[in-house]
Amino acid sequence: GQQVMQIPQYQHVQEGEDFTTYCNSSTTLSNIQWYKQRPGGHPVFLIQLVKSGEVKKQKRLTFQFGEAKKNSSLHITATQTTDVGTYFCAPAVIGDYKLSFGAGTTVTVRA
Amino acid sequence: GAVVSQHPSWVICKSGTSVKIECRSLDFQATTMFWYRQFPKQSLMLMATSNEGSKATYEQGVEKDKFLINHASLTLSTLTVTSAHPEDSSFYICSANLLANTDTQYFGPGTRLTVL
Numbered sequence: 678g679q680q681v682m683q684i685p686q687y688q689h690v691q692e693g694e695d696f697t698t699y700c701n702s703s704t705t706l707s708n709i710q711w712y713k714q715r716p717g718g719h720p721v722f723l724i725q726l727v728k729s730g731e732v733k734k735q736k737r738l739t740f741q742f743g744e745a746k747k748n749s750s751l752h753i754t755a756t757q758t759t760d761v762g763t764y765f766c767a768p769a770v771i772g773d774y775k776l777s778f779g780a781g782t783t784v785t786v787r788a
Numbered sequence: 789g790a791v792v793s794q795h796p797s798w799v800i801c802k803s804g805t806s807v808k809i810e811c812r813s814l815d816f817q818a819t820t821m822f823w824y825r826q827f828p829k830q831s832l833m834l835m836a837t838s839n840e841g842s843k844a845t846y847e848q849g850v851e852k853d854k855f856l857i858n859h860a861s862l863t864l865s866t867l868t869v870t871s872a873h874p875e876d877s878s879f880y881i882c883s884a885n886l887l888a889n890t891d892t893q894y895f896g897p898g899t900r901l902t903v904l
Contacts, residue, residue, distance in 0.1 A: 710892065719881055719895040720832065765831065774820060774885055776893060778832045 681706075681768055683779035690756045691787050698782035700749045700766035708769050709749045710776065711740060715762040723764075758786050790816050792884050794896035801872055802904055808868045809899045811882030817862035818884035822893065823855075826879040838865040838882075872903040 681702045690696050700709065708727040712720040724733055726742035726749060733740045737760075739752040753760055763783045767776040791814040801807050811821055819840045824832040836857050837845040844857035856868040865884075869876055879900050883893035 712895075719898045720883075722892050722894065725892060774893075775822065775834060775837060777834070780831050783829075 680704075680777060681709075681766055681779045683766055683782055685782060686780060688782055688784045689787065690760075690784060692756055692758065694756055695752065695754045696756060696784070697750055697752045698764055698784075700751075700779055702747045702768060705746050706749075706768040707746075709742060710767045710769060711749075711751055712765045712767060712778075713762050714765065714781070718762075720765060753784075756784075756786055758788060760784055761786050790884070790886055790894040792882065792894050792896040794882055794899050796899060797897060798900040798902075800902045800904065803873055804871055806868055806870045807872055807901060808866055809880055809882075809901075811865045811867070811884070811896050813863045813884045813894075816884075816886050818865075818886070819862060821859060821865040821882055821884045823857060823865075823867050824881045824883065826881060826898075828879075832881065835867075840865075869901065872901070874903045877901055877903045 681700050683700050688696050710725045711723040713723055714720045724740045729746050730744045731742040737754045741750045749766055763781040765781045766779045769776055793812045793814055795810045799807055821838040823835045825835050826832045834847050835850045838857045838859040840859045840862050846852045854870055859865040879898050881895055881898040883895045
């Protein structure tokens with residue numbers, strides 16, 4: 678699978694603030710998916726990005742795929758306690774349905 | 789939505805015993821299922837791809853004789869950890885692709901294995 682680096686590994690956020698987590702690859706990706714795993718839970722699919730420069734929004738979450746399709750980001754505005762968890766990016770390869778998960782960004786929120 | 793179940797949700801066993809974990813797709817058929825292992829505070833590591841009606845494909849470094857995978861039907865895959873040792877203690881998670889959309893994976897709730 679494709680190897681990606683996620684930064685930061687940990688993100689401590691004050692409730693109400695914004696933050697961004699990044700996913701970077703040294704190679705061009707065909708598409709990338711994002712998952713969220715709550716503490717003690719299992720990964721839940723959030724979004725898939727396919728097109729160069731694609732931007733998708735889900736309420737307070739904004740996902741972006743870079744123009745070169747080598748990086749992706751997740752931006753959360755007005756962080757809430759429900760945003761606590763680990764966010765993983767996972768690139769996929771066309772014809773190979775395996776996913777290779779990044780290390781994840783673990784988010785904690787200060788009330 | 790697509791629902792994947794796992795059984796058991798947790799298991800404690802003695803060293804040297806074998807443990808079977810089931811992964812079922814409840815409301816869809818899945819020709820392909822995946823098995824992951826996740827150690828505390830780490831990411832998911834793909835162990836193998838389970839293909840219905842054929843042999844599983846194992847990732848590099850995963851012992852196929854130790855982690856037996858059977859995908860006997862379009863809704864069931866099983867992972868058997870044979871001769872389990874304490875270092876096999878981990879969170880095992882399965883996922884499945886919808887037939888119509890093979891990119892997105894739907895994950896089961898996971899099985900926490902503790903080997904004493």
